Amino acid sequence: MRLAKLTAALVAAGLALPALAAPDAATLQKLVERMEKLEARNADLEKQVSALKGENTAISKGLDSPRLSQDEPELTVRLKAVEKDALEMKKSAALADKLDGIEIGAALTTVAQRSYGLPEGTADAGSRLNYRADVTVELPLDPIGDIDQKVFAHVRIGQGQGLNSPFGNLGYFASAPNSVAFRASGANPDDSVAILGQAWYQASIPLPLGGFKPYSREKLELTFGKVDIFGFFDQNEVAGDESVKFLNSVFVHNPLLDAGGEVGVDANGFQPGFIAAYVNETNKAEPWRLSVGAFGAGDEGSNYQKSLSGPLLMFQAEKQFKLFGGLTGNYRAYAWTRGEVTELDGITSKRHTGIGFSVDQRVGDGVNVFGRYGQLVSGELPFENALAVGAEFSGIYWGRGADAIGVGASWLKASSAYRAAGGSGDIDGDGVADFSFTPTGAEQVAEIYYRYHISPQFELTPDFQWIGRGGANPDAGSAKVLGLRANITY
Numbered sequence: 001m002r003l004a005k006l007t008a009a010l011v012a013a014g015l016a017l018p019a020l021a022a023p024d025a026a027t028l029q030k031l032v033e034r035m036e037k038l039e040a041r042n043a044d045l046e047k048q049v050s051a052l053k054g055e056n057t058a059i060s061k062g063l064d065s066p067r068l069s070q071d072e073p074e075l076t077v078r079l080k081a082v083e084k085d086a087l088e089m090k091k092s093a094a095l096a097d098k099l100d101g102i103e104i105g106a107a108l109t110t111v112a113q114r115s116y117g118l119p120e121g122t123a124d125a126g127s128r129l130n131y132r133a134d135v136t137v138e139l140p141l142d143p144i145g146d147i148d149q150k151v152f153a154h155v156r157i158g159q160g161q162g163l164n165s166p167f168g169n170l171g172y173f174a175s176a177p178n179s180v181a182f183r184a185s186g187a188n189p190d191d192s193v194a195i196l197g198q199a200w201y202q203a204s205i206p207l208p209l210g211g212f213k214p215y216s217r218e219k220l221e222l223t224f225g226k227v228d229i230f231g232f233f234d235q236n237e238v239a240g241d242e243s244v245k246f247l248n249s250v251f252v253h254n255p256l257l258d259a260g261g262e263v264g265v266d267a268n269g270f271q272p273g274f275i276a277a278y279v280n281e282t283n284k285a286e287p288w289r290l291s292v293g294a295f296g297a298g299d300e301g302s303n304y305q306k307s308l309s310g311p312l313l314m315f316q317a318e319k320q321f322k323l324f325g326g327l328t329g330n331y332r333a334y335a336w337t338r339g340e341v342t343e344l345d346g347i348t349s350k351r352h353t354g355i356g357f358s359v360d361q362r363v364g365d366g367v368n369v370f371g372r373y374g375q376l377v378s379g380e381l382p383f384e385n386a387l388a389v390g391a392e393f394s395g396i397y398w399g400r401g402a403d404a405i406g407v408g409a410s411w412l413k414a415s416s417a418y419r420a421a422g423g424s425g426d427i428d429g430d431g432v433a434d435f436s437f438t439p440t441g442a443e444q445v446a447e448i449y450y451r452y453h454i455s456p457q458f459e460l461t462p463d464f465q466w467i468g469r470g471g472a473n474p475d476a477g478s479a480k481v482l483g484l485r486a487n488i489t490y
Contacts, residue, residue, distance in 0.1 A: 123429025130160025
């Protein structure tokens with residue numbers, strides 16, 4: 001029957017000729033078998049299409065939901081995993097964009113010192129240990145047109161005042177053989193109090209105004225806030241960082257400004273101020289800069305109790321040169337003036353004015369020399385001029401490229417007012433003078449250190465200081481200070 005129907009269908013479709021209306025049984029059987037296979041294959045395809053439609057529906061349903069379930073197709077799980085990874089990468093990239101340009105620094109410095117040669121019974125002499133930790137953060141702000149902006153913050157914490165007090169009690173000019181020593185003002189010796197030392201804002205304005213910034217080689221920098229004045233004036237590449245180089249204050253900064261107290265900082269060493277600087281980089285190899293600053297100074301001006309009505313004013317001109325076959329040198333000249341400074345008699349006050357110079361010059365691949373000079377033009381201080389010279393020698397000369405040896409010498413000449421008034425010293429630290437003398441000549445200071453590089457973040461520095469004619473006292477024996485400094489930086 002099926003053969004007859006098939007034959008009739010073929011004839012009707014014109015697929016069989018009348019002559020073939022009665023094909024043989026074998027041919028018809030083959031045709032039937034092929035038809036059955038086609039029908040079976042078609043049924044399988046329909047099942048597969050149906051299965052694909054179901055899986056597609058499941059995938060669509062799964063993708064519509066942010067959650068994962070155990071019944072979801074593997075493809076959905078993989079797609080969601082890829083989406084999650086892509087989202088995490090976008091978040092990381094966004095965070096990286098926000099953190100781009102942020103600079104963070106941290107340092108921990110510990111100093112152990114012992115004094116020799118001080119008068120017997122000197123209060124607080126002997127051995128002293130102290131530490132100081134510093135964390136700095138520089139945060140760039142979104143530009144205002146072509147003007148770049150940033151905010152800088154500096155947090156300091158520490159304990160121990162080192163051997164500074166004994167030398168101050170004895171009337172030494174170099175009253176700080178340990179410039180690292182820090183203890184927040186008013187804090188109990190058992191406390192370790194963190195203070196916000198610096199917090200300032202700076203805008204960098206390309207010049208000329210309205211010009212094309214990429215072609216600008218001049219700029220105006222405006223800075224205001226709570227600052228460390230020595231970050232902007234009296235800088236020195238060789239002698240300017242007590243955490244890694246010279247420890248005595250006469251080498252760290254100009255002695256008249258620092259040990260002499262002309263800067264008038266607060267009890268923690270900082271003060272409010274405003275600085276304007278013109279920077280010229282027309283010759284990028286030898287740029288130059290002019291700076292002027294006004295700072296709150298004195299017992300009240302430095303700690304925000306008074307306005308800037310009687311400020312410390314500073315002016316500085318600096319120039320970088322390439323000398324000795326292209327080696328870098330920095331040359332700075334500056335002047336300062338400050339009103340209402342108490343004189344040596346402790347009663348009268350007068351305007352103080354002074355000038356200073358700071359030079360550092362590389363003279364060889366591993367030799368960097370420095371010099372500082374300060375002169376008090378008007379006013380009274382225990383010493384009226386100061387000279388400091390020295391050098392740092394790199395360890396490349398003995399196969400230790402990261403090590404260095406530093407040597408320095410300083411002279412602090414007693415002022416005429418101090419010589420006329422006479423000097424005195426308090427051995428036991430009770431506030432009453434135990435001896436007096438007639439000052440002559442100058443106090444002399446020498447220091448030598450060896451900075452031993454242990455790792456990229458860790459250095460040990462043995463240090464030796466010699467101080468002669470302390471306070472310009474001709475009868476004072478020489479004092480020695482032996483120390484060891486450990487510095488960890490990040």
